[in-house]
Amino acid sequence: MTTASPHTNGRAQNAHRRAMIWSLVLILAGAMIAPLSGYVYVAYAQDEAAWETNPRAETWRDVREGEGGYTSASGPYVTNNLIQNGGENWRNLRNGPVAGIVPWFMAISLLLIGGFHAIHGRNRIDQPLSGKKLLRWRPWERVLHWFTAITFIILAITGLSLLFGRAVLIPLMGHAGFAVWADFSKLLHNFIGPVFTAGVLVMIIAWVRYNIPDKVDLDWFRKAGGMGKQHASAGRMNGGEKAWFWFIAIAGGAVCITGLVLDFPGFGQDRGAMQLANLIHAVVGIAWVALAFGHIYIGTAGTEGAFEGMATGYVSEEWAAEHHDLWLEELRKENRIERPPSQTSPGPITGGATRPGSS
Amino acid sequence: MARMKFLCDVERCIECNACVTACKNENEVPWGVNRRRVITLDDGEPGEKSVSVACMHCTDAPCAAVCPVDCFYTTTDGLVLHDKDLCIGCGYCFYACPFGAPQFPEESAFSQRGKMDKCTFCAGGPEDDNTDAEYEKYGANRIAEGKLPACAEMCSTKALLAGDGELVADIYLKRVMQRSGRPDTWGWQKAYGAGV
Ligand code: SF4
Numbered sequence: 001m002t003t004a005s006p007h008t009n010g011r012a013q014n015a016h017r018r019a020m021i022w023s024l025v026l027i028l029a030g031a032m033i034a035p036l037s038g039y040v041y042v043a044y045a046q047d048e049a050a051w052e053t054n055p056r057a058e059t060w061r062d063v064r065e066g067e068g069g070y071t072s073a074s075g076p077y078v079t080n081n082l083i084q085n086g087g088e089n090w091r092n093l094r095n096g097p098v099a100g101i102v103p104w105f106m107a108i109s110l111l112l113i114g115g116f117h118a119i120h121g122r123n124r125i126d127q128p129l130s131g132k133k134l135l136r137w138r139p140w141e142r143v144l145h146w147f148t149a150i151t152f153i154i155l156a157i158t159g160l161s162l163l164f165g166r167a168v169l170i171p172l173m174g175h176a177g178f179a180v181w182a183d184f185s186k187l188l189h190n191f192i193g194p195v196f197t198a199g200v201l202v203m204i205i206a207w208v209r210y211n212i213p214d215k216v217d218l219d220w221f222r223k224a225g226g227m228g229k230q231h232a233s234a235g236r237m238n239g240g241e242k243a244w245f246w247f248i249a250i251a252g253g254a255v256c257i258t259g260l261v262l263d264f265p266g267f268g269q270d271r272g273a274m275q276l277a278n279l280i281h282a283v284v285g286i287a288w289v290a291l292a293f294g295h296i297y298i299g300t301a302g303t304e305g306a307f308e309g310m311a312t313g314y315v316s317e318e319w320a321a322e323h324h325d326l327w328l329e330e331l332r333k334e335n336r337i338e339r340p341p342s343q344t345s346p347g348p349i350t351g352g353a354t355r356p357g358s359s
Numbered sequence: 360m361a362r363m364k365f366l367c368d369v370e371r372c373i374e375c376n377a378c379v380t381a382c383k384n385e386n387e388v389p390w391g392v393n394r395r396r397v398i399t400l401d402d403g404e405p406g407e408k409s410v411s412v413a414c415m416h417c418t419d420a421p422c423a424a425v426c427p428v429d430c431f432y433t434t435t436d437g438l439v440l441h442d443k444d445l446c447i448g449c450g451y452c453f454y455a456c457p458f459g460a461p462q463f464p465e466e467s468a469f470s471q472r473g474k475m476d477k478c479t480f481c482a483g484g485p486e487d488d489n490t491d492a493e494y495e496k497y498g499a500n501r502i503a504e505g506k507l508p509a510c511a512e513m514c515s516t517k518a519l520l521a522g523d524g525e526l527v528a529d530i531y532l533k534r535v536m537q538r539s540g541r542p543d544t545w546g547w548q549k550a551y552g553a554g555v
């Protein structure tokens with residue numbers, strides 16, 4: 001067809017050009033759209049992906065997250081999970097912040113007490129002593145106090161030995177020597193703990209009615225417990241004693257409960273529970289020890305006449321007037337003052353407010 | 360110096376518990392104490408996997424870090440052993456161990472824990488090698504006799520590998536390449552740190 005007219009030839013060229021342009025447009029559009037189809041596929045395939053994930057990867061992820069399986073082994077310490085991650089956290093918290101910071105509670109407490117005593121000195125009874133005494137703590141109350149006090153001290157010493165012995169005592173006693181002491185400490189701590197807990201519980205029940213906070217306590221705290229110029233009034237328990245009571249009831253209660261969780265491992269508590277219990281027990285327990293330093297100081301060297309009260313049960317009337325004036329007033333009004341036996345037999349010594357045997 | 364490691368090939372373990380039985384027999388482990396156990400994941404479901412696990416003899420062992428009497432020591436083979444004469448049975452190592460390895464016989468009232476017992480890699484304890492005293496407290500000392508742990512030797516499918524970590528890894532990698540799967544050095548990262 002080499003003889004084709006120029007006219008027809010031009011038409012064929014036109015058609016060819018049009019075809020080329022269109023196919024170019026198509027290719028360009030296709031090139032732009034085709035990749036987008038991927039999204040369509042993904043959107044469609046995602047429904048299936050929910051069950052088509054790699055089961056292996058999932059198994060090991062679950063294992064790393066502490067998921068358990070089935071084991072035919074049996075025994076009190078057999079666990080069915082392959083990896084527990086809490087242990088490493090517990091290790092780092094216990095050996096790090098807890099062991100590093102908590103001893104400072106005790107050190108700061110001792111420093112404050114020492115500083116206070118150096119500056120302020122002993123809180124003395126202002127009035128001259130007349131020798132008249134009255135009952136403040138009944139025998140059962142003193143037994144309760146000294147029972148929890150002595151067991152508390154044993155628990156504090158043994159507990160601190162278990163937490164800090166490795167750092168402090170092993171260099172002094174050697175490994176074998178400390179192991180003997182640690183074994184004994186563990187035994188004492190585990191057996192005395194529950195008995196102490198029972199004592200704390202009885203104490204809370206017996207004394208809670210004297211420890212309900214009221215407005216007088218606010219005033220007592222505002223006057224810093226009478227350490228300044230002003231006299232601070234108080235009933236049978238002053239604001240400070242009430243604060244100590246509620247610390248024992250709440251924080252001490254937490255120490256006792258976490259202690260029981262650790263002491264009796266056979267009640268289905270898992271390692272996570274025991275790790276947490278151990279941290280709370282250590283931190284709050286040592287805070288308790290730190291505050292007990294303050295309590296011991298105030299009850300002995302810090303306040304003239306206070307120790308006598310818990311040791312013999314009787315306090316001097318001047319001490320009562322100074323530290324618990326509202327209580328003394330109430331006793332007088334209700335005629336409930338009890339004198340020691342030596343002051344009751346020959347006859348009335350006081351202003352006649354009490355008769356022997358009245359209670 | 361060899362660095363001893365355990366590796367359980369989960370594609371091979373069939374939960375036959377031969378390792379557990381071998382361990383109990385070799386070491387006369389008391390009732391209720393399990394130095395090694397087999398855990399089956401997704402038991403009875405598709406993709407079920409079994410793993411035999413005991414003390415992994417960790418590099419930076421958490422048990423040793425928390426022990427209040429500091430009774431753990433690491434041997435030149437990288438084995439984490441402990442001294443039962445020092446142990447007070449406080450249970451802290453059990454709280455800390457990622458693999459649930461430490462076990463305790465219940466010895467007295469109120470489920471007080473006895474002295475901790477765990478896998479020794481069949482390497483006994485601090486007593487003189489293969490004495491009665493060592494056997495009574497820690498079980499066999501096969502390592503001193505030039506043998507490997509009984510569990511791995513007895514494994515019916517050779518899933519459980521024990522020995523120098525590099526050799527173990529070599530054997531395992533060869534297997535993985537042959538079956539063209541993905542390697543899964545189960546628990547190694549937890550026990551021996553990153554980069555293994
Ligand atoms: S596996 Fe457990 S018991 Fe063994 S070394 Fe590691 S932390 Fe200690």
Ligand code: SF4
Binds near residue numbers: 427452453
């Ligand atoms: S149970 Fe024994 S080995 Fe374990 S942390 Fe306590 S003292 Fe150490």
